[in-house]
Amino acid sequence: MSTITLTVNRRAVQASAEPRISLADFIREKLDLxxxxxxxEHGVCGACTVLLDGMPARSCITYAVACEGADVTTIEGLDEDDVTIELRAAFTREHALQCGYCTPGMLVSARDLVRRLPDADERRIRAGLSGNLCRCTGYVGIVRAVQSVIEARRNRQIAPEPDGGRKILGPVGSGRGVRAASDLGEHLRQAKHGETLPEAAASVGEIPDFTPATVLEQSFIVSHPPGQVFAMFxxxxAVAACLPGASLTAPPTPQRIEGAIRVKIGPIAATFLGAAGVERNPDHLSGRIIGIGNDRRSRSSTQGEIRYRLVPIDGSAATRVDLSIGYTLTGMLAQVGRPGLVRDLAARLIAEFAVNLDRRMSGKSIGDAVAAPAADLNGMSLVFGVLRARVARWFGRS
Incomplete structure (x- = not known):
């Protein structure tokens, strides 16, 4: 038995729940909603739809314990919601309900459509309601009701909200309510002004050594002498500013870094907070960075190390940077961390880093060439680039 804390209909709730109980059973049996x-009870009919952190979600296939810290809104919590009030009146006017069993979930989904759709397009409304089944009405009255509310609101110059007001997209039950978007933004703002993140600093003490599960070998060339590159490292x-998605969460010391790296792959968004130790060998122009980090939303953890060696080329006018990247990944994100894909993504990421590094050492602005380094590392754009490269190689072989 676990004790979970969440917000239900704007009220803080703390109650015990078995790990196997669904959110639907929890709010019905524990909270009498x-x-x-x-x-x-298979996530097909949509009768159990509620709002989970503002997103319509199937509560029958969402574990209650996975919603720790989340914000849940049931149909009872929408009694004073202006969109839902209009929809209820429209459902009555258009005869859009008979037995009424599907209606609570239908209203939650319809509310999301009213907020998002720019106009009362019947095809898009039917597609949006396709996850809510009704055995009575034939859907004609339901579609007309939703259309009428959208038309009325647009005629009153009420503009649609992009993504229905969502701040973050993520898998339902991912636990992202534990750290809301506003909280994360505030933490990152504090870090930007030199304040420490307690989670990042306190949760990682001594950084343990480890044997990586996967090791990748990469290299790139910088058009500057090895001594200058080693000093830059x-x-x-400055190095963190060249790496897409990376940021510091506390002022660095010569031996320790505390920071975050943000990764986004489709609907999965992760922010790894952690710390790393730094080792440098000026005699051999080499070094090692070993770190550990955790993403609370996906409950994923990673350990990693980067070994680098600077090799002079072109009569020491330029430098080849040889990298050995080792890592171990556990948790939900390990399911998408296949070595082949990670190897290709790492090559693309390192290529971006090399361009940024070269431009920074040349005194040029990074933003002139690529996206601002503070932006998330967008895995989807890298994936599409990888797929394009692979397709080109396949056609080249044929």
């Missing part, structure tokens, strides 16, 4: 109905803040 029986407006959420159970139909198929000593400026941790």
């Amino acid at each position: 029986t407006g959420t109905h159970l139909g198929c 000593d400026d941790v803040a």
